[in-house]
Amino acid sequence: MSKISNCFKALQASHKKALIPFITAGDTSTEITLPLMHAMVESGANILELGVPFSDPMADGPIIQKASERALANGMNLEKVFQMVSDFRQKDSQTPIVLMGYLNPIEKMGYKTFAKKAADCGVDGVLTVDLPPEESAGFCQELSNNQLDPIFLIAPTSKPERIKTICEVASGFVYYVSVKGVTGASNLNTDSVAEKLTTIRQSTQLPVGVGFGISDAKSAKQVGALSDAVIVGSALIKIIVENENNQNEAISQVKMLINSMRCALDELP
Amino acid sequence: MPDHKTLSSYMDLPDEKGHFGIHGGIFASETLMASLEALNEVYQDCFNDAEFVKELDYDLAHYVGRPSPLYLAERWSRELGGAKIFLKREDLNHTGAHKINNTIGQALLAKKMGKTRIIAETGAGQHGVASATVAARLGLECVVYMGAEDIQRQKLNVYRMRLLGAEVRPVESGSKTLKDALNEAMRDWVTNVDDTFYIIGTVAGPHPYPAMVRDFQAIIGREAKQQFAEMEAGLPDALVACVGGGSNAIGLFYPFLNDSSVKIYGVEAAGKGLDSGQHAAPLCAGTVGVLHGNRTYLMDDNDGQIIETHSISAGLDYPGVGPEHAWLKDCGRAEYVAVTDDEALDAFHDLTRIEGIIPALESSHAVAYAKKLAVTMDSSQSIVVNLSGRGDKDIHTVATHEGIEV
Numbered sequence: 001m002s003k004i005s006n007c008f009k010a011l012q013a014s015h016k017k018a019l020i021p022f023i024t025a026g027d028t029s030t031e032i033t034l035p036l037m038h039a040m041v042e043s044g045a046n047i048l049e050l051g052v053p054f055s056d057p058m059a060d061g062p063i064i065q066k067a068s069e070r071a072l073a074n075g076m077n078l079e080k081v082f083q084m085v086s087d088f089r090q091k092d093s094q095t096p097i098v099l100m101g102y103l104n105p106i107e108k109m110g111y112k113t114f115a116k117k118a119a120d121c122g123v124d125g126v127l128t129v130d131l132p133p134e135e136s137a138g139f140c141q142e143l144s145n146n147q148l149d150p151i152f153l154i155a156p157t158s159k160p161e162r163i164k165t166i167c168e169v170a171s172g173f174v175y176y177v178s179v180k181g182v183t184g185a186s187n188l189n190t191d192s193v194a195e196k197l198t199t200i201r202q203s204t205q206l207p208v209g210v211g212f213g214i215s216d217a218k219s220a221k222q223v224g225a226l227s228d229a230v231i232v233g234s235a236l237i238k239i240i241v242e243n244e245n246n247q248n249e250a251i252s253q254v255k256m257l258i259n260s261m262r263c264a265l266d267e268l269p
Numbered sequence: 270m271p272d273h274k275t276l277s278s279y280m281d282l283p284d285e286k287g288h289f290g291i292h293g294g295i296f297a298s299e300t301l302m303a304s305l306e307a308l309n310e311v312y313q314d315c316f317n318d319a320e321f322v323k324e325l326d327y328d329l330a331h332y333v334g335r336p337s338p339l340y341l342a343e344r345w346s347r348e349l350g351g352a353k354i355f356l357k358r359e360d361l362n363h364t365g366a367h368k369i370n371n372t373i374g375q376a377l378l379a380k381k382m383g384k385t386r387i388i389a390e391t392g393a394g395q396h397g398v399a400s401a402t403v404a405a406r407l408g409l410e411c412v413v414y415m416g417a418e419d420i421q422r423q424k425l426n427v428y429r430m431r432l433l434g435a436e437v438r439p440v441e442s443g444s445k446t447l448k449d450a451l452n453e454a455m456r457d458w459v460t461n462v463d464d465t466f467y468i469i470g471t472v473a474g475p476h477p478y479p480a481m482v483r484d485f486q487a488i489i490g491r492e493a494k495q496q497f498a499e500m501e502a503g504l505p506d507a508l509v510a511c512v513g514g515g516s517n518a519i520g521l522f523y524p525f526l527n528d529s530s531v532k533i534y535g536v537e538a539a540g541k542g543l544d545s546g547q548h549a550a551p552l553c554a555g556t557v558g559v560l561h562g563n564r565t566y567l568m569d570d571n572d573g574q575i576i577e578t579h580s581i582s583a584g585l586d587y588p589g590v591g592p593e594h595a596w597l598k599d600c601g602r603a604e605y606v607a608v609t610d611d612e613a614l615d616a617f618h619d620l621t622r623i624e625g626i627i628p629a630l631e632s633s634h635a636v637a638y639a640k641k642l643a644v645t646m647d648s649s650q651s652i653v654v655n656l657s658g659r660g661d662k663d664i665h666t667v668a669t670h671e672g673i674e675v
Contacts, residue, residue, distance in 0.1 A: 104569060
């Protein structure tokens with residue numbers, strides 16, 4: 001069983017929700033990413049999502065777009081992301097890591113090389129925003145050869161038939177995009193999330209994470225009451241860039257936000 | 270995956286998932302998948318719908334002004350001293366370019382699907398104008414995304430769009446050109462997917478866009494084929510069209526794909542030269558990758574990041590290309606070449622002075638290659654060049670380039 005599945009199993013056994021923060025690797029500097037990753041785990045994160053920057057992030061709102069631009073300006077690429085994961089694994093062999101990004105950098109490296117290198121450095125799952133199940137057979141095969149979980153998105157517009165198809169190719173967990181929109185959206189509607197999660201759970205036993213539009217303890221708790229995991233991204237990146245010139249302050253504020261979300265999630269029955 | 274060697278026709282693609290060989294497909298965010306599926310159903314069905322075809326044909330004849338003429342550029346051909354050059358005059362369409370063939374069709378689909386809002390991306394502004402035009406006519410809300418740099422280059426078209434009632438939203442991200450406008454339009458679509466129809470202006474994007482836009486543009490080639498047969502008998506020896514995303518080119522090429530005697534040339538923008546790195550020629554100098562919903566030839570770096578392109582013509586300034594062109598290159602049915610900014614400018618002047626036709630800078634690339642090609646052929650042979658748009662919009666660019674203040 002994969003590290004991601006084990007993580008969810010352990011959390012479920014103790015009736016806890018997974019908290020999954022997302023940051024863009026190399027934003028706002030290449031030095032801050034590693035201490036941020038450890039800090040997020042210390043303050044209550046269960047799985048880390050590391051964004052691989054891309055020049056044309058079509059599914060992202062302005063906050064993550066700019067994060068990608070900064071990371072690319074800092075010279076980030078897949079090899080450097082692998083190095084960061086490998087450095088992280090020196091101290092933390094347990095916390096699952098999911099890479100999230102777009103397909104072209106992976107195509108360029110080649111599916112086989114990518115999957116092998118990702119597995120070797122300690123990555124556990126991969127989410128490729130612009131790779132729907134229809135086009136994913138070859139890629140998923142390489143991931144599976146290397147014991148990596150393919151994480152797929154489910155959207156508010158996904159119909160029940162399609163949800164089934166997605167859940168058949170996914171492993172680890174599925175990621176429900178809570179709003180029609182790009183990352184950093186603010187129009188979260190928990191009633192419609194609840195309704196959709198019911199449909200998703202009819203199709204799969206996989207844990208369901210919910211992301212897009214979750215920015216604080218309150219929204220984390222609302223969503224956590226419905227899902228197995230809560231994903232937060234843009235809110236963290238906002239803190240990091242607002243404290244661009246003070247790495248310690250950025251890390252300490254990120255810890256505070258994650259900690260407040262952790263506490264809110266732990267209040268759930 | 271179909272192999273072109275086993276195909277009985279070059280006109281059978283894409284497959285049902287939108288593949289042209291290894292190219293094309295659907296590489297889109299999950300949120301858009303339902304809409305793409307719905308669009309595909311409506312599109313697959315539309316050419317069998319007599320009502321739809323009647324309305325489309327009527328609009329093309331009475332609103333766009335089709336058929337566009339096929340014109341023998343006699344004086345220019347004589348001066349060059351080679352093949353006879355015929356110009357397919359898409360510049361004479363309403364709004365001044367081939368773009369409206371497609372926007373008319375997609376707007377009718379939008380109406381059929383009950384969408385109330387249209388979005389579009391634009392580079393040179395021709396597709397933006399064509400979208401704003403059909404939106405005005407159908408009373409639909411229209412938002413056009415345009416790179417901030419292109420807004421500077423194409424002020425006239427920006428004002429035209431605003432006059433037509435469209436909102437032009439400047440895109441400040443990335444390279445501030447066409448590719449970024451496409452990203453932003455996709456983001457809008459994901460956010461407003463329920464009421465919004467995204468009119469993509471070229472034969473790129475996720476399936477069914479490349480096939481659908483081709484089918485709306487193929488009228489160019491169908492007309493040219495018939496007109497040429499009436500004027501000269503038989504088939505032309507060669508076709509030449511400029512390729513940015515490639516919609517005017519595929520529109521001309523598609524009906525001729527199975528006519529093996531007809532040579533097909535797509536002309537990309539070599540910018541300051543293919544060796545300079547400052548160009549927009551993914552078919553000539555790019556590699557296969559995935560961008561904007563499809564797999565195709567791209568201009569990217571070793572890390573798979575899309576690189577900035579350069580062309581004097583905003584409409585060709587795009588790092589990708591339609592997947593069908595990528596496939597036509599791979600299977601050898603079409604040949605893709607590139608001409609520089611300077612060659613295109615020379616051709617712009619030639620056609621203007623010799624034939625009294627001011628071509629768009631995009632189309633000037635096709636004109637420039639036709640010049641080179643014509644002299645290698647004899648006077649019994651013929652070339653059809655797609656004159657995809659008129660050059661009025663480019664007069665300021667040309668003047669500035671030549672240090673003239675208008």
